[in-house]
Amino acid sequence: xxxxxLPLVSAAFVLILAEATQRAGLLPSVVPAPSLVLLxxxxxxxxxxxxxxxxxxxxTAGYVVAMTVTFAASALxxxxxxxxxxxxxxxLTLHAIPVIAATPLLAILIGxxxxxxxxxxxxxxxxxxxxxxxxxxxxxxxxxRELMHVLAASRADTWRYLLLPAALPFVFAGLKIxxxxxxLGAITAEWAGADxxxxxxxxxxxxxxxxxxxxxxxxxxxxxxxxxxxxxALAESHLxxxxxxxxxxx
Amino acid sequence: MSRDIVLHAVSMLFHGREADxxxxxxxxxxxxxxxxxxxxxxxxxxxxxLLRLIADILKPHSGRxxxxxxxxxxxxxxxxxGVVFQAPTLLPWRTVRQNVELPLKIxxxxxxxxxxxxxxxxxxxxxxxxxxxxxELSGGMQQRAAIARALVLRPRILLLDEPFGALDEITRxxxxxxxxxxxxxxxxxxxxxxxxIAEAVFMSDEVHIMSARPGRITGTVPIDLPRPRDLAMxxxxxxxxxxxxxxxxxxxxxxxxxxxxxxxx
Numbered sequence: 001x002x003x004x005x006l007p008l009v010s011a012a013f014v015l016i017l018a019e020a021t022q023r024a025g026l027l028p029s030v031v032p033a034p035s036l037v038l039l040x041x042x043x044x045x046x047x048x049x050x051x052x053x054x055x056x057x058x059x060t061a062g063y064v065v066a067m068t069v070t071f072a073a074s075a076l077x078x079x080x081x082x083x084x085x086x087x088x089x090x091x092l093t094l095h096a097i098p099v100i101a102a103t104p105l106l107a108i109l110i111g112x113x114x115x116x117x118x119x120x121x122x123x124x125x126x127x128x129x130x131x132x133x134x135x136x137x138x139x140x141x142x143x144x145r146e147l148m149h150v151l152a153a154s155r156a157d158t159w160r161y162l163l164l165p166a167a168l169p170f171v172f173a174g175l176k177i178x179x180x181x182x183x184l185g186a187i188t189a190e191w192a193g194a195d196x197x198x199x200x201x202x203x204x205x206x207x208x209x210x211x212x213x214x215x216x217x218x219x220x221x222x223x224x225x226x227x228x229x230x231x232x233a234l235a236e237s238h239l240x241x242x243x244x245x246x247x248x249x250x
Numbered sequence: 251m252s253r254d255i256v257l258h259a260v261s262m263l264f265h266g267r268e269a270d271x272x273x274x275x276x277x278x279x280x281x282x283x284x285x286x287x288x289x290x291x292x293x294x295x296x297x298x299x300l301l302r303l304i305a306d307i308l309k310p311h312s313g314r315x316x317x318x319x320x321x322x323x324x325x326x327x328x329x330x331x332g333v334v335f336q337a338p339t340l341l342p343w344r345t346v347r348q349n350v351e352l353p354l355k356i357x358x359x360x361x362x363x364x365x366x367x368x369x370x371x372x373x374x375x376x377x378x379x380x381x382x383x384x385x386e387l388s389g390g391m392q393q394r395a396a397i398a399r400a401l402v403l404r405p406r407i408l409l410l411d412e413p414f415g416a417l418d419e420i421t422r423x424x425x426x427x428x429x430x431x432x433x434x435x436x437x438x439x440x441x442x443x444x445x446x447i448a449e450a451v452f453m454s455d456e457v458h459i460m461s462a463r464p465g466r467i468t469g470t471v472p473i474d475l476p477r478p479r480d481l482a483m484x485x486x487x488x489x490x491x492x493x494x495x496x497x498x499x500x501x502x503x504x505x506x507x508x509x510x511x512x513x514x515x
Contacts, residue, residue, distance in 0.1 A: 143339045146307055150333045152326055153356045161352060165343050242343040246385040 030211055037215045047201070052220055054196040058114070059186040059228070062121025063178065070126055074133035078163075088134060095127035099185060103192045117189035117197075124185025125178035132174020136167030169243050172236040179232055180225035187221055198224070254407060254439040255281040255304060260313030262299055262465075273299045275464035276313065281456075283318075283406075286433055286440045288450035288457045289467075290496065296465025297443045301411050304441065305333050317407060325407070329357060332400035332438070334413045338392035340384040340399075346371065347380040350398045357403065370398040373432055390414075390421040397429070401436055408438040412445070423481065426453060430479055447500070451492045452479060459499040469499040 015034045022033040041048050070091070077087040099120060107116055140162050148158045190199025198220050205213035237244060262274040273296040281287045289297040302308045304315060306322035317325040325331055340349045350367040371380055374394040384392055393413055400408060413429075414422045426449060433440050444450050450457045451473055459469040473492050475483055483489050 143335060143337055144341065146335070147333075147339050148356075149307060150305055150326065150331065151353050151356050152329060157356050161356065162341065165341070240343075242383050245383060246342060249385050 032212045032215055036212045037219060040212050040216045041219075048216075048220065051196055051198050051201050052224060054194070054200075055183065055186050055190065055198040055220075056224060058117045058189065058197065059121050059182040059224070061118040062123075062185060063125055063182040065118060066122040066126040066129055066178065066182070067175075069122070070130040070133055074130060074137055077134060078137040084134070087130070091127050091130040094123055097123075099124055099188050103189060107192050112193045116192065117186060117194060120189035120192075121182045121185040124188070125182035128177040128181065129171075129174045132170045132172070132177075133167065136170030136174075137163060139170055140166040169240060172232065172240065176229055176232040176236065179228035183221065183225045183228060254283040254285075254318050255279065255441065256314075256316040257300075257304075258314045258316075260300075260303065260310045260315060262296065262303060262308065263311040272464040274303075274310075275466050277465070277467055279458065279467060281439060281441060283439050284437060285455045286430070286442070286453055288442045288444055288454040289460060290444055290447065290450045290457055290500070291460030291465075292462050292500070293445065295460040295462035297460050298411055299465065300460075301409050301441065301443050304407075305331055305409050329353070329403045330406045331409060332403065332405035332407070333409045334393070334396050334400045334411065336412045336415055338384070338389070338396040340392055340395055342384050345381050345383055346376055346387070346395050349384070349395055350402055353399060353403045365402055365404055367398075367402060370402045371395075373401070373435065374398040375428065388421075390417050390425055393417070393425065394428070397432065401432070401438070404436070405438060408433070408436070408440045410440065410442045412443055414449075415444075422449070427479075427481070429453070430477075434478065447493055447496050448484065451475075451489060451496060452484060457492075457496050459496060461500075471495045471499060 018027070018031070019033050019035055021027050022031065073087045073091070077084045102123070103116070103120055106119065110116055110119070144162055144166070145158075148162050153161065187197070187199035187202065190197035191203050194200045198217050202214060202217035202221075204210075205217060257277055257279040259276045259278060260274060261272070261276055264271045264273050277300065279300075289300060291297050299308065303310050304317065304322060306326040315322050317330065320328070320330070322331075340346075341352065344352065347367050350370050354367065368377075368380065371377055374397050376391060376394055376398065379387065379391065384395070387395065397413070410429075414425050417425060430453060442450070442453055444453075451471075454473050457471045457473060458467050459471065460466065461468045471492060475486075475488055475492070
């Protein structure tokens with residue numbers, strides 16, 4: 001756990017500073033004392049866990065859908081190179097649509113239930129995944145491909161021994177970046193009318209001007225985003241030891 | 251003695267953006283089995299192209315190539331060819347042993363003719379580094395691992411495309427000596443592409459000289475130095491006679507009067 005000292009110390013410093021300045025009456029009322037926000041969570045553990053689980057469920061479902069679709073699309077593009085540009089452009093176009101505008105339109109189209117929220121989460125996180133996979137599948141250089149040719153490797157063996165391992169660093173970069181996007185997508189979708197979820201808590205708190213609860217929902221969003229990113233970073237550091245070792249080599 | 255590599259009127263044409271480039275023009279070449287033969291020539295003379303045609307990486311525009319009576323494709327599919335590229339081209343996520351093992355993994359357990367990876371690693375002098383990743387090795391050591399990988403299936407033909415071109419002079423001399431020892435032990439037919447006259451003479455039984463645009467074999471110098479070769483021979487009269495013959499073959503052909511830049515050393 002190297003390198004955690006400084007971030008922890010600086011976070012503690014900011015919290016203490018906010019607490020002190022708020023108590024001294026130096027901060028506006030929209031910035032509550034951190035203790036007040038944490039007290040909200042302490043008093044209402046069910047509020048935190050229920051809504052976090054709902055958002056996490058939606059985000060995970062969307063993430064898995066996006067992973068499946070982008071993997072299929074990039075595998076198709078890798079096999080049929082003619083489709084490469086089309087797949088890329090489609091992913092980019094979908095990514096460029098503002099989620100906040102698309103959500104009500106999609107709600108009219110497919111209704112406002114869980115499928116809508118999963119779809120929005122999937123749309124929000126698909127592009128970094130797609131870029132990672134598309135770049136990754138082209139990561140093996142021509143020399144390495146020539147080597148597999150000289151060894152008369154089958155297509156399956158070329159994938160297994162060269163193309164997939166070469167793709168992994170790019171794929172992991174995409175998966176890491178996509179994780180917080182899935183959480184943010186799920187929360188945005190919850191604004192379109194969900195009875196549970198961090199997004200629902202956020203919206204209710206905003207309308208009832210419950211400042212501490214708004215901040216709590218922001219805090220929970222950050223924790224979920226950073227946490228899902230961290231899970232992939234951890235998986236990466238275990239699976240790609242060679243890459244990290246090569247990057248840190250003198 | 252049987253002929254292992256036979257090229258008959260092999261031409262190679264590259265389609266350029268503006269004009270076609272005749273990279274090789276009716277090249278004839280015969281290499282007896284078990285020999286060490288070099289191709290030498292200036293950059294762009296098509297010597298690497300010739301090697302890649304033999305390795306079945308490229309297809310000739312016309313002419314015939316036979317490797318022990320088979321087409322290059324058949325020889326490649328039978329894993330009769332080992333290739334060492336200019337760059338080591340090791341897979342960075344595999345350890346030295348896993349890289350050397352790769353050809354065995356691809357061939358599968360059906361073919362039992364392969365050497366053990368550890369035996370090959372010992373042959374190239376990398377024992378103790380079996381579990382190292384490529385980036386932890388020096389350039390020379392990486393190329394040793396690549397040679398071990400090329401030999402692990404016991405190929406009949408070993409193709410070497412300027413394998414030590416990126417190494418410093420001292421490492422290069424040492425690697426040349428090592429390569430001769432490995433070649434003598436493995437009993438393969440070796441074809442080395444190089445642009446160093448001294449290296450070509452020191453290593454080979456025969457040096458074929460190539461000229462550029464279009465690529466042609468313009469001369470052959472037999473090297474009658476005894477084997478095993480050692481560095482002391484590089485000071486001998488016979489060695490210099492051979493070096494001079496190769497140099498005359500390279501620069502005499504162009505017919506440029508006056509001093510010419512010697513890039514070969």
